[in-house]
Amino acid sequence: MDRRGENLIRPLMLAIGLHIILLSTFFIAVSPEAKTITPPPVVVIQATELTFAPSAAAEARAKQKQAEVDRKQREAEEKKRQEDVKKQVEAKKKAEEKKRLADLAKAEAKKKADAEAKKKADALAKQQAEAKRQAEIKKVEQAKKAAKAKADAEAKEAAAAKAKADAEAKEAAAAKAKADAEAQTQAKEVAKQQAADEERKKAAALEAERVKQEKALEDAFKQAEAEARALEELKKKEEAELAVLNALASEKAAANVLDAMTTRITRAWRRPVAFKGGLEVYLRMALASNGELVDVRVVKSSGDVLFDRSALTAVKRAAPFGEVKQFDAATFEEKFRSLTVKFRPED
Numbered sequence: 001m002d003r004r005g006e007n008l009i010r011p012l013m014l015a016i017g018l019h020i021i022l023l024s025t026f027f028i029a030v031s032p033e034a035k036t037i038t039p040p041p042v043v044v045i046q047a048t049e050l051t052f053a054p055s056a057a058a059e060a061r062a063k064q065k066q067a068e069v070d071r072k073q074r075e076a077e078e079k080k081r082q083e084d085v086k087k088q089v090e091a092k093k094k095a096e097e098k099k100r101l102a103d104l105a106k107a108e109a110k111k112k113a114d115a116e117a118k119k120k121a122d123a124l125a126k127q128q129a130e131a132k133r134q135a136e137i138k139k140v141e142q143a144k145k146a147a148k149a150k151a152d153a154e155a156k157e158a159a160a161a162k163a164k165a166d167a168e169a170k171e172a173a174a175a176k177a178k179a180d181a182e183a184q185t186q187a188k189e190v191a192k193q194q195a196a197d198e199e200r201k202k203a204a205a206l207e208a209e210r211v212k213q214e215k216a217l218e219d220a221f222k223q224a225e226a227e228a229r230a231l232e233e234l235k236k237k238e239e240a241e242l243a244v245l246n247a248l249a250s251e252k253a254a255a256n257v258l259d260a261m262t263t264r265i266t267r268a269w270r271r272p273v274a275f276k277g278g279l280e281v282y283l284r285m286a287l288a289s290n291g292e293l294v295d296v297r298v299v300k301s302s303g304d305v306l307f308d309r310s311a312l313t314a315v316k317r318a319a320p321f322g323e324v325k326q327f328d329a330a331t332f333e334e335k336f337r338s339l340t341v342k343f344r345p346e347d
Contacts, residue, residue: 100267107260111323114256143227154216158209172198254335257323262341268317269345272306279304280344281311287336289329293319299340311343 176195180188282300287293296315298308324336 103263103267107263111256111260114253118253139227143223147221147223150216155213158213161209162206169198169202254327254331257321257326257336258339258341260323261318261321262343264318264321265311265314265341265343266345269314269343270310271345272304272310275304275307275310277346279307280342281308282340282342283311283315284338284340285315286338287321287324289325289332291320291322291324293321314343 173195279302281298281302284297284299285293286295293316296312298312301308302311324332327335
């Protein structure tokens with residue numbers, strides 16, 4: 001029963017008791033025996049509602065009970081707040097991890113696509129260069145065959161001319177022999193002189209033909225040598241162009257790897273307390289050929305020691321950088337043995 005109920009019952013019981021006393025007095029007054037008895041003076045007591053103040057112990061218990069209720073309510077609210085904070089932190093971590101995995105997948109896909117494009121471009125360039133070289137070689141071979149065929153034909157014509165000349169010489173000799181026989185001694189000297197003249201003419205003609213054939217062969221060989229030199233120059237030019245293409249492809253691959261390394265460092269970075277943005281720091285990294293981080297230091301500070309330290313920590317978290325293993329020793333020494341990167345989280 002609460003305090004208010006107690007305050008109501010006590011006055012009610014007192015009023016009932018007073019009414020019972022009054023009724024008892026009345027019945028005694030009207031009874032026969034009471035005629036000779038003088039009633040005592042009636043004392044009228046007015047019943048009023050009495051309010052009893054709660055005791056100090058009750059108030060203390062009530063306050064203690066209310067304090068316990070308030071404490072439990074505060075504990076429940078604090079527990080709910082902590083659970084809400086924990087859920088928010090977990091949700092944020094899941095979102096960050098999901099974004100990191102998506103960025104990593106995107107970087108891997110881009111790297112694979114660039115490698116495939118480079119491979120196709122190299123294969124196409126090599127195929128085109130080989131086709132061009134084969135065509136030039138075939139052209140030179142055809143020129144050599146044509147020159148040889150021409151020289152053989154000219155030699156054959158010269159041999160036919162010589163055979164004809166021999167046949168004519170034989171006929172002339174027979175005629176001369178017949179004339180000699182008919183003219184006897186007088187014509188013999190003339191015939192000898194004529195035969196000598198014919199022999200000189202034949203020798204001169206044969207010599208001229210030989211010189212002509214040698215000159216034709218020499219011209220054909222000179223032309224073939226010139227064509228071979230031109231083919232060699234073309235081959236050197238193609239090799240130089242291919243070297244330029246390979247250098248450009250290597251530069252592009254190095255730039256892609258540097259972008260991927262910067263992205264990984266940015267992901268590994270943790271924002272310092274009270275970081276307001278707009279800062280940048282230059283870091284010098286030393287790498288081993290397998291991508292392991294040998295050293296990293298600040299070469300140009302941002303002016304904020306905490307930010308500089310967070311950048312150094314991000315590089316160490318992002319290591320090793322295995323992407324550099326795809327390059328040959330010369331490219332690695334030139335591009336990645338020691339490199340300086342600008343770290344700016346907003347970039």
